[in-house]
Amino acid sequence: MKFETVSENRSFGGIQGVYRHQSEATGTTMTFAVYLPPAAEHGKVPVLWYLSGLTCTHENAMTKAGAQEWAAEYGIALIFPDTSPRGEGVADDEAYDLGQGAGFYVDATQKPWAPHFRMWHYVTHELPELVFSNFPLDREAQGITGHSMGGHGALTIAMTMPERYRSVSAFAPIANPSDSDWGRKQFTAYLGDDHAAWESHDASVLMRERGYPGEVLIDQGASDQFLDLLKPASLAQAMIERRQPGEFRMQKGYDHSYFFVQTFVADHIRWHAERLG
Numbered sequence: 001m002k003f004e005t006v007s008e009n010r011s012f013g014g015i016q017g018v019y020r021h022q023s024e025a026t027g028t029t030m031t032f033a034v035y036l037p038p039a040a041e042h043g044k045v046p047v048l049w050y051l052s053g054l055t056c057t058h059e060n061a062m063t064k065a066g067a068q069e070w071a072a073e074y075g076i077a078l079i080f081p082d083t084s085p086r087g088e089g090v091a092d093d094e095a096y097d098l099g100q101g102a103g104f105y106v107d108a109t110q111k112p113w114a115p116h117f118r119m120w121h122y123v124t125h126e127l128p129e130l131v132f133s134n135f136p137l138d139r140e141a142q143g144i145t146g147h148s149m150g151g152h153g154a155l156t157i158a159m160t161m162p163e164r165y166r167s168v169s170a171f172a173p174i175a176n177p178s179d180s181d182w183g184r185k186q187f188t189a190y191l192g193d194d195h196a197a198w199e200s201h202d203a204s205v206l207m208r209e210r211g212y213p214g215e216v217l218i219d220q221g222a223s224d225q226f227l228d229l230l231k232p233a234s235l236a237q238a239m240i241e242r243r244q245p246g247e248f249r250m251q252k253g254y255d256h257s258y259f260f261v262q263t264f265v266a267d268h269i270r271w272h273a274e275r276l277g
């Protein structure tokens with residue numbers, strides 16, 4: 001699989017790269033970022049996938065989360081995919097929470113989204129094939145995290161493929177999209193009226209039905225301006241019903257922004273590093 005280098009910068013002794021490739025999954029050019037820690041100079045390193053939220057590209061977390069310092073310290077690589085296909089021939093919507101920048105980590109089945117909006121396949125199949133064949137990454141040591149819409153992606157992907165994603169955490173995830181305006185509108189657009197498909201992309205439903213075989217770490221700002229849309233209580237309730245091991249932390253005074261993410265990112269990277277060994 002071919003890709004081109006957009007930029008590479010030294011960061012905390014490692015390399016923060018941005019790359020571009022022609023994606024078969026989305027039929028578009030996709031940009032992604034990879035942070036390789038210094039340890040990657042000596043052999044394959046564990047990988048933490050970081051999925052971003054609404055309106056984001058590969059760049060938001062890469063420049064705002066402050067994750068590289070901790071990834072360097074714990075010897076773990078970071079991968080930042082984009083959040084949707086983009087471009088002139090790609091369907092879009094005027095709203096910030098539908099279309100480009102809002103792929104919701106599903107494979108759309110409905111018009112006009114189906115031809116390009118295949119972010120589940122992109123993030124779980126195509127991009128892994130590309131990065132594992134081209135970077136010194138340990139395929140057997142993958143964890144996944146994300147923020148908001150990306151937290152939804154991380155949780156649903158990890159609970160669907162726990163044998164592959166050996167650790168999972170989330171920052172302020174969209175926790176119960178089939179019962180939220182951050183979910184119903186997008187699932188109707190991308191997946192139609194097939195509520196079984198909705199449920200297979202709903203972290204609270206998946207938590208109730210299958211849970212995750214390891215421990216789960218969730219951080220949620222207690223002053224998050226989007227609490228009504230994120231619905232953390234649904235996920236916390238589902239974790240209790242499932243007897244899911246893990247930590248669900250309400251962080252006093254924190255909002256939804258990257259100031260919240262950058263405050264707790266070290267805890268999350270340590271969490272993954274400890275489990276990916």
Ligand SMILES: N[C@@H](CCC(=O)N[C@@H](CS)C(=O)NCC(=O)O)C(=O)O
Pocket residue numbers: 052053054055056060064096147148149256257258
């Ligand atoms: N209406 C807000 C909502 C979007 C929002 O808060 N997005 C979060 C994820 S759900 C984000 O990470 N924004 C980009 C950033 O803070 O860099 C906006 O357009 O900024």
